[in-house]
Amino acid sequence: MSDLLCDRFQQVVAQYTLRHKSILDILSKMQEAQARVQRAVAKAVTNCGCIQVRAAKQTLPAGVTMAELPSYLTSHLLGELCPECRETVEEELGQLFFYLTALCNTLDISLTDVLDKEQDKLCTLRYFSLT
Numbered sequence: 001m002s003d004l005l006c007d008r009f010q011q012v013v014a015q016y017t018l019r020h021k022s023i024l025d026i027l028s029k030m031q032e033a034q035a036r037v038q039r040a041v042a043k044a045v046t047n048c049g050c051i052q053v054r055a056a057k058q059t060l061p062a063g064v065t066m067a068e069l070p071s072y073l074t075s076h077l078l079g080e081l082c083p084e085c086r087e088t089v090e091e092e093l094g095q096l097f098f099y100l101t102a103l104c105n106t107l108d109i110s111l112t113d114v115l116d117k118e119q120d121k122l123c124t125l126r127y128f129s130l131t
C-alpha cells in the first residue's frame with residue numbers, strides 16, 4: 001500500500017470504528033477476523049476443492065545457498081483459488097485489515113510507519129522467514 005492509501009484507509013477506519021472503540025472489542029474482533037480468513041482458505045480446500053494442500057517435510061540438500069532456497073521450498077499448495085473463493089478470502093482479509101488498522105488507530109500507531117519499518121527490515125535482511 002502506498003503511504004497515501006494507508007493514511008486514507010486509517011482515517012476511514014477511524015470514522016467507522018465508533019461501535020468498536022474499546023481495545024478489547026478490537027482485539028477480539030481482529031482475532032475473529034483472522035479465524036475467518038483461515039476458515040475461508042480451509043473451505044476453498046474442503047468445500048470447493050479449487051485448491052489442495054499436499055504437505056510433506058521440506059528437505060534441503062546439504063550446502064544449499066540462500067539464493068537457491070526458494071527453488072527447494074514449497075507452499076504445500078496445489079491449484080489456484082477460483083473466483084468465488086478468491087472473493088471470499090479477499091473479503092475476510094479486508095475485515096482483518098480493518099481491525100488491524102483500528103488497533104493502530106486506538107494505539108496511535110501509523111500504519112504507514114509500521115509498513116515502512118517492516119519493509120526496511122526486509123530490505124536489510126533480503127531473505128526472511130514466516131516465523
Ligand SMILES: [Zn+2]
Nearest residue numbers: 048050082085
Ligand atoms: Zn473455490
